[in-house]
Amino acid sequence: MKDETVHLPLGAAGPAAERPISIAILAMGGQGGGVLTDWIVRLAETEGWVAQSTSVPGVAQRTGATLYYIECMPPQDGLNPILSLMPTPGDVDVVMAAEYMEAGRSILRGLVTPDKTTLIASDHRAFATVEKIAPGEAIADSSAVAQAIGVVAKREIVFDMNALAARHGSMISAAMFGALAASGALPFPVDKFRALLQGEAKGQNSSLAAFDAALDRATAPTPAPSESPENAAPSQLALPNDVLDRIEREIPAPAQDMARRGASKVVDFQDAAYAQDYLDLLARLRAADEAAGGAARDYAFTTAAAKYLANAMAYDDVIRVADLKTRASRRARVEREIGLKDNQVLQTTEYFHPRAEELIGMAPTAWADWLNARPRLVGWIDARMNKGRRIKAYSAFGFATLYAIAGMKSRRPGSHRHAIEVAHRDAWIERALEAVARNYDLGVEILNCRRLIKGYSDTHARGLSKYDRVMAAIRKLEKREDAADWARRLREAAIRDASGVTLDGAIKTVESFA
């Protein structure tokens, strides 16, 4: 280090050492980031400032993350400012993120710093492909973004601007423009923002409505909890009193809520008598829980059993699908989702692809055994059955077809599929009972492995095979103290990766020491 540098006075470069106002907009292609950029540039120009915007909108990037960048500053002595074409990390005044993970990305790029940056972000999520394609939960953790914003932003304006814009029939850009006006980060009066939107040729009313709503929302002292949760809990069936009483009596309090939900699910799937079967099985599992000292563990085993037993008993079959699709509540939900208006007509086309397997599944056990002993006959049936069938659910014929299939419900308990499901379920229960007596946590984990079985046809078969492999691997290490931990890791490996490579790796690891 050269000492002489420190003692010299700072020679100011000129009278205006200040820098332009810089705004970075992070959006996904197709979100209207270009429109928002344009508005901000024109606003600054109307105020006599020099404004420059840049972007890299690779023409085909409809869905990828994109960045727009604006700098603006008044001219001085007839000189225009020299404006930069890219944001400099650590030197951005306003960051606007049109999606929550994009807000996270702006932080990772160093664009948001506590000495400088106002962060305006919509906290809604548009999931990236990698979040969608895992065969289970793989959604990025939004709370990580919230925590980071808390420590890096000088000021933050964060709310669901997408939903707000949608409520006013507009695009997110209008809501973000409103939030920018509210932030005061640009030294222009709010009226000028509004005047700009008023001059727009297209959709100015909805834009203005979204703008004003966002302005109010951003300046309101406490946010009004206006957004109603989109995924309200499915209304539970009113359970028969004797079922409710049994749950009250036989199930420990921490597991009662799950047991009531589980009972509802099996009643919905079959009937009240089936719920009694459910409670019989659950009672047995509860007794084992008790014996294993479950009271000290909040009856985790019983709670897991209440959940996964219901899922195991309410398996996904054609009858259930037909039943769900023929309900009045289903049509109501579809109408709501697509926003059907009074004077419109709705029809839905359902995509079915039944195979001989589904037909045989519905047959009584004896018939199915007879058929399954004749593979050539099954092949012949499959050749005729196995193709896509499109059924119009709200035509008389289509509905009647589905209705008839749903009507097979009463015969379900005697069906081949049911026998298979019961056998599988019972084997699973036995494994869990066996484990819980020795290693409580492993018992719970074995119950949780039921999560791997889901879907229809090939998907279902793949799930079953994953379940089998995980259970076999668990068998090898069940004597270990950390068996539960390994069981959880194996299951998560199976859920995260559709190709099964991760699970293969996990199993290899297990085999290396087990």
Add this chain to the structure above:
Amino acid sequence: MAERSFAREVEDLRLGDGDTFRGEGILAITKALLQSGVSYVGGYPGSPISHLIDVLGDAKDVLDELGVVFQSSANEAAAAAMLSASVMYPLRGAVAWKSTVGTNVASDALANLASGGVTGGAMIIVGEDYGEGSSIMQERTHAFAMKSQIWLLDPRPDHECIVNMIEKGFELSEASNTPVMLEVRVRACHMHGYFKTKDNVRPSFTIKDALENPVRDLGRIVLPPAAYEHEREKIAKRFPAAIEFVKRHKLNEFIGPQDAKVGIVLQGGMYNNVIRALQYLGLSDAYGRTQVPLYVMNVTYPVIEDELETFCRDKDHVIVVEEGQPEYIEQAVNTALRRRKISARVRGKDILPMAGDYTSQVLLNGLRRFIEESEPRLLGNRPPAPDPSPVLALAEVQKLKQTVPERPPGLCTGCPERPVFAAMKLVEQELGLHHVSADIGCHLFSILPPFNIGATTMGFGLGPASASAFNVKAGKRSIAVMGDGGFWHNGLTSGIGNAVFNKHDGVFLIIDNFYTSATGGQDILSSRAKNPRRTTNNSIVKAVKGIGAKWVRQLDRTYDVGRLRDTLKEALTTKEEGPKIIVASSECMLNKQRRVRPQIDGAIRNGARVVKERFGVDEDVCTGDHACMRLSGCPSLSVKQLDDPLRDDPVASIDHTCVGCGNCGEVADAAVLCPSFFRADVVHNPNAFDLWRQRMTQRFIGWLQARRERQGAAA
């Protein structure tokens, strides 16, 4: 037709003396061409110069008034060859493309053009797609300029400067009988800015004049012995002429104080970032009043040695700011100074990074080190420079690294290419992995999740050619994918013709979506739209049959996943010899929606009966396996969390942006996935029969539902 109308931008082309143009850089360039009196313009679209092609495509009236010929060229080589009109005739012409990829394609014609030289001004506008956000390999156009001796302009990113350099560039071209390249970087092309316009200039000598008065000169043709003479002429005449012109017109700029011990030599394109970096160091204000002398090279080739000498003579240290590698300018500066015995030490890529964007941040670090090591007094008290590193080191931000998912670009909602790759995925499940040669275009997104299809990409239209080595009898066949854009660009000959001639047994999949969609939806030969100024509707199938292909299948609805899958399987397994060519055609959904949606909305407003389709998912039927998404990746097909403690995994969900393309249902059917998908048809403005039928079926359905309720209650 291009994906958006440029009618408003066309109006900007009419601005006259003293008006102010406000808008994108590439449009300012377009206007500058007309102000320079061009007779003809050509080019091939591609980011970042697509809008030049688009606007001129929509500007028929303006061009006709000026007598300007505009062509949307078949490829960059065709565009470059177009410049031969300036060889013998005093015609100014310009062509444009994305670089370096376009320059690669064009280089044969460019080399010939530069050898013989030009009479009329010839300008090549290259959109330098380098640095963050680029979609191509990271190379420099600079090398092409040097190897063929084409002057390279790299103006400051400022509309006024860019426009001036175009006008002067034509004069330079004529003064030195050499074509000129104008390099503009991606951000400069998309940069919003202003300049004072001038009237457009109608060329005094027109294309028509040239056609009617043909001239030839053997000395301009690249054949021995003229070719040898060309090289000598380049050195003896054209080079000095160019240097003289650049000096006389002061195309390069000396900015800042002239007496200092240090100085910066920079490409014009680097100017704004250099000024910002100097501002962070306290050495400039925001208006460019710098305390460090700058030599701004708006002409980066040739290097004007006299100017360099003037700038460096009394300096101890200079630094060359030159983005990209290798460091051609730095080498040239070193050579010039050493030959002239000027002792200033030349710094450059020894302290600045060899590769990557020269952002303000990068330049800040490099210039700080340069000044620290040469003239530290300048830095004074050192104002605090922006530094995100403390923030990036925070635990909360570190954690975010694991959280924020990658979000690469992908196929649009309803894209007709999605079902093609879904079908390929299904075939992969049945017949195993195959070697797939990919190409350039939207379809290249197949290489990303969820499809993960495609092993190599060798250039536009070269997908089929890049499978050509895989031409032996084997248990599996190669698959090559190519778009309609690549097909007409060169793939018909380099790919299909090559395969036919060499009896290649592979499968060649041509994805035809009626436009060059990736570059913005420009028309091509096989576009199905009627375009009064172009000849469209030329069949790809006829073309490949015309070139000798025998096994050709045309599928006119890519959304038929089952049929596509079966056709692919047949192509991979058939005994027939020679290339198996599948043409899968459906209109680019983005363009289709832009075209159709206003019509549909209008019809609904006018009370016409319209059926609108979209897809939905029954959330209680969906089990959250997401197998559908692994065969789709559609932006409108996503996941949602249910508020149900019995369910662990989020279920599929389709949002209101769904355009009802049908892929979801087709895939669920073809892959035998699950019955959760449904298509909802909504009849807007239904007629009396629609209403009556709905009333009757709903009554019947209601009766059945009530019956089941009763049964349920009884049980």
